[in-house]
Amino acid sequence: MDYKKLADLLYPNIKETPEDIFAKYPPRQLKDGAVVSRFAPSPTGFIHIGNFFQMFISYSLCKVSNGVFFLRMEDTDSKREVEGAREFLYDVLDRFGIKCNEYPNLDGKDVGNYGPYVQSKRKEIYQVFAKDLVARGKAFPCFCKKTEGKEEILEERKTKFLENDEREYDPCRDLSYEEVKKHIDNGDKFAIRLRTKNTGSERITFHDLIKGHIEAKANAKDVVLLKNDGIPPYPFAHAVDDTLMGTNVVVRGEEYISSTPVHLEIFDALGFKPIAYCHNPSVCKIGDNGNKRKVSKRYDPEAKMMYYFEEGYPTDAVLEYLLNIINSGFEKWRAENPEKPWQDFRFGINDITAVSPIFDIHKLNDISKNIIAKMSAEEVYENILKWAKEFKPDFANYLEKNKDYAIKVCGIDRGGLKPRKDIYKWSMIEEYFGYMFHRPTEKEEIDNAENYKEFLSEYSKGFVLPAEKDEWFTGVKMVAEKLGYATDNKLYKANPEAYKGNTAKACEYIRLALTGKKNSPDIYELMTILGETEAKARLKG
RNA sequence: GGCCUCUUGGUCAAGCGGCUAAGACGCAGCCCUCUCACGGCUGAAUCAGGGGUUCGAUUCCCCUAGAGGCUACCA
Numbered sequence: 001m002d003y004k005k006l007a008d009l010l011y012p013n014i015k016e017t018p019e020d021i022f023a024k025y026p027p028r029q030l031k032d033g034a035v036v037s038r039f040a041p042s043p044t045g046f047i048h049i050g051n052f053f054q055m056f057i058s059y060s061l062c063k064v065s066n067g068v069f070f071l072r073m074e075d076t077d078s079k080r081e082v083e084g085a086r087e088f089l090y091d092v093l094d095r096f097g098i099k100c101n102e103y104p105n106l107d108g109k110d111v112g113n114y115g116p117y118v119q120s121k122r123k124e125i126y127q128v129f130a131k132d133l134v135a136r137g138k139a140f141p142c143f144c145k146k147t148e149g150k151e152e153i154l155e156e157r158k159t160k161f162l163e164n165d166e167r168e169y170d171p172c173r174d175l176s177y178e179e180v181k182k183h184i185d186n187g188d189k190f191a192i193r194l195r196t197k198n199t200g201s202e203r204i205t206f207h208d209l210i211k212g213h214i215e216a217k218a219n220a221k222d223v224v225l226l227k228n229d230g231i232p233p234y235p236f237a238h239a240v241d242d243t244l245m246g247t248n249v250v251v252r253g254e255e256y257i258s259s260t261p262v263h264l265e266i267f268d269a270l271g272f273k274p275i276a277y278c279h280n281p282s283v284c285k286i287g288d289n290g291n292k293r294k295v296s297k298r299y300d301p302e303a304k305m306m307y308y309f310e311e312g313y314p315t316d317a318v319l320e321y322l323l324n325i326i327n328s329g330f331e332k333w334r335a336e337n338p339e340k341p342w343q344d345f346r347f348g349i350n351d352i353t354a355v356s357p358i359f360d361i362h363k364l365n366d367i368s369k370n371i372i373a374k375m376s377a378e379e380v381y382e383n384i385l386k387w388a389k390e391f392k393p394d395f396a397n398y399l400e401k402n403k404d405y406a407i408k409v410c411g412i413d414r415g416g417l418k419p420r421k422d423i424y425k426w427s428m429i430e431e432y433f434g435y436m437f438h439r440p441t442e443k444e445e446i447d448n449a450e451n452y453k454e455f456l457s458e459y460s461k462g463f464v465l466p467a468e469k470d471e472w473f474t475g476v477k478m479v480a481e482k483l484g485y486a487t488d489n490k491l492y493k494a495n496p497e498a499y500k501g502n503t504a505k506a507c508e509y510i511r512l513a514l515t516g517k518k519n520s521p522d523i524y525e526l527m528t529i530l531g532e533t534e535a536k537a538r539l540k541g
Numbered sequence: 542g543g544c545c546u547c548u549u550g551g552u553c554a555a556g557c558g559g560c561u562a563a564g565a566c567g568c569a570g571c572c573c574u575c576u577c578a579c580g581g582c583u584g585a586a587u588c589a590g591g592g593g594u595u596c597g598a599u600u601c602c603c604c605u606a607g608a609g610g611c612u613a614c615c616a
Contacts, residue, residue, distance in 0.1 A: 042616065077615060142614085191614050208546095217544060227614040234616050258545055258611035281547080284609080292608060324565090328554060331565060353554085356609065360552050363566050373579085418579045473575075507575035519577035 006177055007135035009184060010192075016128045018270075021244065025114060028068065028246040035067035037249045038242070039093075039100070042074045045082030047092050047305040048297055049359075050253060050283050056322050057280055058251035059098055060347040070102035072241060073118040076231045092305050096315045114245040119237055126232045129240050129270060130192045130225055138197075138269040139225055141190040142172040143183045167200045170222040192226040194269060204261055209249065209278040210352050211257070219261040235259065239266045242275055254279040254356075278349065280326075281356035295359055302359060312387040312426025316342065317368035323347075324367065325357040368424035377411030380423075384410065387426035395430055398437065408529045409436045412521050420521065436529065439538060440516025446509075451500055455483060455509045460539035465532040469524045480506040513539050 028036060039055040041047065062069035071093075075081055086106060093100070102112025110117055133139035170193050183190065202218035225236040232240070242250060257279050267274050285300055287293040295303040302308075308318050320342050323330045329351045330342075337344070372380065381399070384406075388396035399406045412433075413420035423432065430437070446452045459479045466472045477487045484500045486492030492502040511520055514535065520526060527535040 040616095074616075080615080144614090193614090211546070214545075221612095224614045229614085231614090233614065238616095253610090253616095254546065255610050256616085259616095260545095279546085282609080286552095294609085325553065331553080332555090335565085355547060355554095358552060360566070363553065366566055413578075416579095420578055422578050476575080502575090504575050511576065517577090521577075523575065 001137070001177065003137040004135045006141075006180060007131045009177070009181060010134060010141055010190070011127055011131040014124070014127050014131045016124075018129055018132050021125055021128055025244040025246070028114075030068075031066060033065050035061045035065040035249050036070075036246050037062050037067070037251055038070045038072050038245070038247055040072045040074045041089055042077060042080060043082065043085035043089065044080050045085040045088065046297060047089065049295055049303055049305060052092075052305055053283055053322055053326070054251050054253060054280055055098070056319065057278065057326055057352065058249075060323075060326075061249060061251070061278075061349060062101075063343075064347045068101045068246075069099075070112060070114070070245065071100040071104065071117060072245070073104055073120075074234070074237070075118060075120045076233065076237060078120075095309065096319060119241070120231070122237075122241065123230055125244070126226060126236065126240055127230060130232075130236075133194070133225070133269060134192065137195065139192050139194050140170075140173050140175070140222075141180055141183075142170050142193045142222075142224070143175075143188050143190050144170065144172060167196075167198075168221040169196070173222055189228040191224050191228045193222040194225050194266060196220050196222055196265060197269075198265070204264060206260060206264060206274070206277070208257070209276055209349055210280060210354050211254075214257065214260075216258075216261050219265045221262070223262050223266075225266070235263050235266055238263060239270055239272060243267075243270075243272045247275055249276045249278055251278045251280060254281050278352070280352060281354065283325075284356045284358050286358060292356060292358065294356075300359075302361065309387075310391060310427070312384075312391070312428075313364070313368055313424070314371050314383065317364065317371050317424070320367050320371070321364040324363065326353065327351045328353060365424040369421040372423050373414075373419040373421045375414075377407050377414050380410040380414070381407045384426045384429055391427070392430065402437075405529070406437075409433055412525060412529070435515040435517065435520075436526070440514075443512055443516040444518050446512060448500075451505075452509050452512070455479070455506060456513055456539055456541065458483060459506075459510065460536060463532075463536045463539055465527055465535060469522075472524045472527075476506055476510065477503055510539070513541065 030036065037058040039051075039058055041051055041055075059069050061067070073086065090106065102110070102114060102117065104110050104115065104117035116122055130139060134141070173193070173195055196219055198218045198220040200217075200220040202220070203215060204218045205213060205215045208214055223235065224233055226232050238250070241247075256277075260277065260279075264274055282294045284292045285295050297303040308315070320330075320334070323342055323345065327345075327347060329348065330345055333345050334342075375383070381403070385396055385399050388399060423429065434440075459476070466475060480501075480503055481487050485506050486499040486502045489502055489504075492499055507523060508518055511518065511523055514520070514523065514526060514530070530538070
């Protein structure tokens with residue numbers, strides 16, 4: 001069989017050779033240990049936290065080694081592409097402050113010298129390599145119908161061989177030149193398949209940066225290299241692109257471990273050097289049946305990165321949470337360096353966990369609380385405003401009109417040695433501090449309406465907001481004592497029946513009048529921010 | 542079914558042949574206190590099971606079980 005002739009029959013217009021292509025992609029000049037890696041999303045309209053997780057590992061490895069982190073758009077599956085998805089992708093990276101060294105710009109131009117960074121623009125490159133493979137007898141054209149869901153075809157392939165033979169050779173692998181020519185003349189579309197050199201009994205080993213040494217059955221299947229539309233499925237695109245682009249560490253989900261033998265055989269057929277893999281575990285949840293399962297975009301709101309924007313989590317909180325589950329050393333580092341930005345953390349590949357973590361919203365919340373607690377009132381205000389502009393325009397309006405006041409509210413119990421740590425997402429504010437933005441419309445249950453009324457009417461009589469907290473508290477106690485409340489808690493506890501309540505009870509009434517709630521930050525501080533007039537009005541009911 | 546990966550408290554985990562098996566979140570209790578939050582203290586809770594190897598296994602080996610993944614002209 002003259003494979004060269006066959007290749008020319010298939011691709012009469014492809015004149016370039018792999019050498020020509022390689023000439024355009026010179027090896028990168030890198031410092032020792034510099035990692036070149038990439039984020040290779042499909043523009044399907046959302047980013048799954050699992051993809052984001054991988055991207056972040058990849059990014060961190062590049063950053064810490066002063067390497068190159070690039071973005072490659074994997075748009076080979078046009079069926080799944082969604083309008084506006086590319087813009088959204090960039091928006092997400094931007095919000096998290098993730099910068100790519102090389103990427104395809106939205107205007108169609110590339111930033112970087114190893115492009116195009118969009119797979120749909122690389123069709124000819126793939127065909128050059130495919131043609132070369134055919135010319136060397138390592139691949140062949142396949143005119144079969146797609147086998148998806150077609151069990152009988154799959155069965156036919158398997159049963160062609162002896163029992164227990166794991167080979168899946170494609171029926172088209174041994175077509176004669178004449179047969180192929182007939183198809184071509186007929187205008188039939190063809191896919192290109194790898195002519196696997198294996199027979200099903202070979203084994204291969206490879207090293208994974210996270211899992212270590214892995215031994216597996218070698219590929220023995222004539223896998224598709226180019227679909228009949230000329231576009232490669234993932235494995236071939238991965239081999240060609242990552243080789244040309246100089247990727248030296250591929251970070252991907254562990255679901256790819258099983259297909260690594262296929263990738264390795266493709267690299268081998270192409271004559272490429274294999275690339276180091278880092279198969280990282282998937283972010284999971286406990287399902288209804290009590291088992292682990294991957295976080296799913298269908299059932300779990302937190303699967304989509306948009307969720308964190310909508311809820312108003314600070315992006316650093318999400319990143320630090322991820323760092324926490326990726327790198328066991330991060331938490332210790334954070335404890336020792338409470339003031340440093342996460343970017344200073346020396347991300348280590350050896351510390352990447354091999355186990356699928358279960359997403360823990362409590363932990364995220366805790367990290368977020370600590371991050372927010374360190375912000376100034378102004379920062380909090382700016383963040384809330386930014387969030388509200390996007391998701392709560394009315395509230396954003398209010399915040400802008402009452403900026404000074406809103407900043408004061410954001411500053412409640414902020415700073416100092418014991419900052420308040422109860423807010424973990426911006427969407428909480430309106431509900432949480434609602435009473436600071438409008439008079440409470442509802443009140444939590446009052447245990448003794450008569451006492452409540454009596455106390456407030458007495459307390460609000462001639463109410464003046466003192467300049468000092470102590471003074472204010474003394475005032476409260478005076479009124480309380482006058483009405484028969486215990487101001488000494490020990491006395492009260494010893495004989496509760498003798499009093500209407502204690503100072504705490506009196507404060508509860510004031511708090512209720514002011515906020516409608518039984519829990520709130522310091523009453524005096526709230527009154528100071530509300531102002532004497534407003535405070536008095538609320539006390540009078 | 543076949544192949545691959547994973548297995549320390551509820552969750553994230555330290556541990557790399559000898560420890561009363563760290564720490565964090567969460568949970569419970571106590572203290573502080575005008576309430577909540579913060580902070581402090583205390584507590585409950587873990588080596589999947591079975592075999593080896595060894596003077597000694599959470600740690601090394603094997604088996605079993607459980608969970609996850611792959612088995613497409615999807616990635």
